[in-house]
Amino acid sequence: MDRLIEKKRWTLKKILWISGTSIFVLFIIYYIIFGDKSSKLNVEVDKITIEEVTQDIFRDYITVIGTVAPIQTIYLDATEGGSRVEEIVRKEGSIVKKGDIIVRFSNTNLILDISNNEANVSRTVNELRSTRLQMEKQTLDTRSQLLQLAFDLKDKERTYRNNKVLFEQKHIAKEEFEKSQEAWELTNERLKLFRQSWKQDSIFRLTQIKTLEEDADRLQKNLSIVRKRLESLEFRAPVSGELASLNLEVGQVIGMGTRMGTINVLDSYMLKVDIDEHYISRIVKNLTGDCEFSSKMFKGLIKTIYPEVRNGRFTVDMVFTDTVPNNIRIGQTSRINLELGESQKAILLSRGGFYQSTGGQWVFVVDPSGSFATKRNIKINRQNPRFYEVTEGLTPGEKVVVSSYDNFGTVDKLILK
Numbered sequence: 294m295d296r297l298i299e300k301k302r303w304t305l306k307k308i309l310w311i312s313g314t315s316i317f318v319l320f321i322i323y324y325i326i327f328g329d330k331s332s333k334l335n336v337e338v339d340k341i342t343i344e345e346v347t348q349d350i351f352r353d354y355i356t357v358i359g360t361v362a363p364i365q366t367i368y369l370d371a372t373e374g375g376s377r378v379e380e381i382v383r384k385e386g387s388i389v390k391k392g393d394i395i396v397r398f399s400n401t402n403l404i405l406d407i408s409n410n411e412a413n414v415s416r417t418v419n420e421l422r423s424t425r426l427q428m429e430k431q432t433l434d435t436r437s438q439l440l441q442l443a444f445d446l447k448d449k450e451r452t453y454r455n456n457k458v459l460f461e462q463k464h465i466a467k468e469e470f471e472k473s474q475e476a477w478e479l480t481n482e483r484l485k486l487f488r489q490s491w492k493q494d495s496i497f498r499l500t501q502i503k504t505l506e507e508d509a510d511r512l513q514k515n516l517s518i519v520r521k522r523l524e525s526l527e528f529r530a531p532v533s534g535e536l537a538s539l540n541l542e543v544g545q546v547i548g549m550g551t552r553m554g555t556i557n558v559l560d561s562y563m564l565k566v567d568i569d570e571h572y573i574s575r576i577v578k579n580l581t582g583d584c585e586f587s588s589k590m591f592k593g594l595i596k597t598i599y600p601e602v603r604n605g606r607f608t609v610d611m612v613f614t615d616t617v618p619n620n621i622r623i624g625q626t627s628r629i630n631l632e633l634g635e636s637q638k639a640i641l642l643s644r645g646g647f648y649q650s651t652g653g654q655w656v657f658v659v660d661p662s663g664s665f666a667t668k669r670n671i672k673i674n675r676q677n678p679r680f681y682e683v684t685e686g687l688t689p690g691e692k693v694v695v696s697s698y699d700n701f702g703t704v705d706k707l708i709l710k
Contacts, residue, residue, distance in 0.1 A: 333665075334704040342696035343659060344643040348689040351641060353634035355572060356678040359564030359584060359593075359611060361625040363557035367532050369395075369539075373525050374549035376400045378541050385539040389530040389556065396541060396553070398526045407519045414512040421505040428498045435491050442484045449477035534558045537623075562621055564593060564611040566629060570602050575633050576609060582631035584611070586618040593629065634675075640687060641680040642673075645695030653681065657707055659692040666694055666707040 376398035383395045453473045460470035530536075539554035547553065564584065568576060576598060583590040597610040611629070647656055653673035657666040671686030687693065694707065701707065 332704045333706045333708050334701055335708045335710055336701075338709050341694050342645060343692050344645070344695045346683070346687045346689055346691045346693060347641050348638065349641055350636050351639040351675065351680065351682050352632075352636045352677055353675055354582075354630045354632045354677050355568070357566050357568055357582075357629050357631055359566040359627045359629050361562055361621055361623055361627070362565045362610075363534070363537075363559060363623060364561040364563050364612070365558040366537070367534070367556040367558065369528075369531075369553045369555060371547045371549060371551040371553055373398070373400060373403060373522055374547070375402055376526065376547055378543050378545045378547070381539070381541060381543060383530075383536055383539070385536055385554070387536050388534070389536050390533045391530055393530045394527050395530055395536065395539070396528045398528065400526060403519075403522055403526070407516075407523055410512065410516045410519050414509070414516050417505065417509045417512055421502070421509055424498075424502060424505060428502065431494070431498070435494070439484075439487060439491065442480065442487055446477070446480045446484055449473070449480045453477040528553075530556060532556060532558055557623065562613070562617055562623070563596070564627060564629070566609050566611055566631075567606045568609060568631075570605050570607055572633070573600075573602070573607055576607075580632060581614070582611065582629045584613070584618075585628045586621065586625075589618070591616065591618055595631075630678075640683045640689060642683050642687065642693060643680060643695055644676070644678070646697030646699075647695050648673075648681070650698035650701075656687075657694040657698070657701075658687070659694065659709070664709055666709060668705050 377400070378396060379399050380397040381395075382397065383389055383393065389395065453476070456465060456470045456473040459465045460467060535557045537555045537557045541547070541553055576595065578595055578598060580595045582593050582595075584593045585591075592614045593611040594614045595609050596612045599608045599610075601607065642656075653671070655668055655670045658669045659666045669686055672684050673681045674684045675682040
């Protein structure tokens, strides 16, 4: 007789299959919730640069290049137009002393001007001399007429007084007495008028002589100036120094104000320094820097700042504050560490190519295990040629990938191998 066999509900195989499936599903859920979902990139350690974050004194300076220039450059400009170069006495590059002849010129028009001025001076001086002689003669004539009038007045007065007595004694007629009185009064008035005329005439002639004297003095001064212009036909060095350039050729005719050359004053030297416009707000006068010449450092100081910016850079002049390097040459370059502020303690990160990729906003920080590096936001304040000053995000002792991130793309983690 057949018997119904009851089927087992949970077999070992089924239990194992369900358990494995459950574990797999739980793993998937755990990975989704708690797993590392960041993008990764395998990187060979020997192809990147890793530097340790330190805490030390931060020197706020920049490194710039300065070019040696003379302490002063004198420009040689033509002061006389139409001059022709006859002889070049001093060659370009020679050392000259103040007063040395550099170039000899010729100028026909200038010689004619001098001749005309001399003629004008002579004519004015002769006119002044003639006026003075005429005044002397007129003075003598006037004094003679004055004496004659004074004599006539006395004569008329004497006649009048005598006639008065005779008229009172009734020895002469009244008409004769009145005529003598009128003659005396007329002569007296004529004398007064003559004296006034003489006074006015004297004032006029004195003014005329003064004007002629001023004209003569002015012409004499003009003549002196013109003669100095004649002296300029022998162009002399205004200062002692090096004749750095001379842009002239024999036979050349130059115009007024033509730049003929330059003289470098070699009493001392300075440095022409080009600085990135990024620092224009921090560069002020009297900032100091260390200038390197032949592996030795010399102190320099900013004397002049030129505000004009060209091609993203502006220029400053630096002078030496202590000693000037030996055997220094114009055009020589020097590496300068220019101090921008006071040194102070800070968290430092070595400079590297990462800054161009991140703008200093984040870095890859190496895990203490050394097996990977993760992205972290940081904040950078100042920088010098060696270090960045980090104000947030890093602590001393941590290690950071400082080489370029250009090949890392947008990954969040580097797997170091």
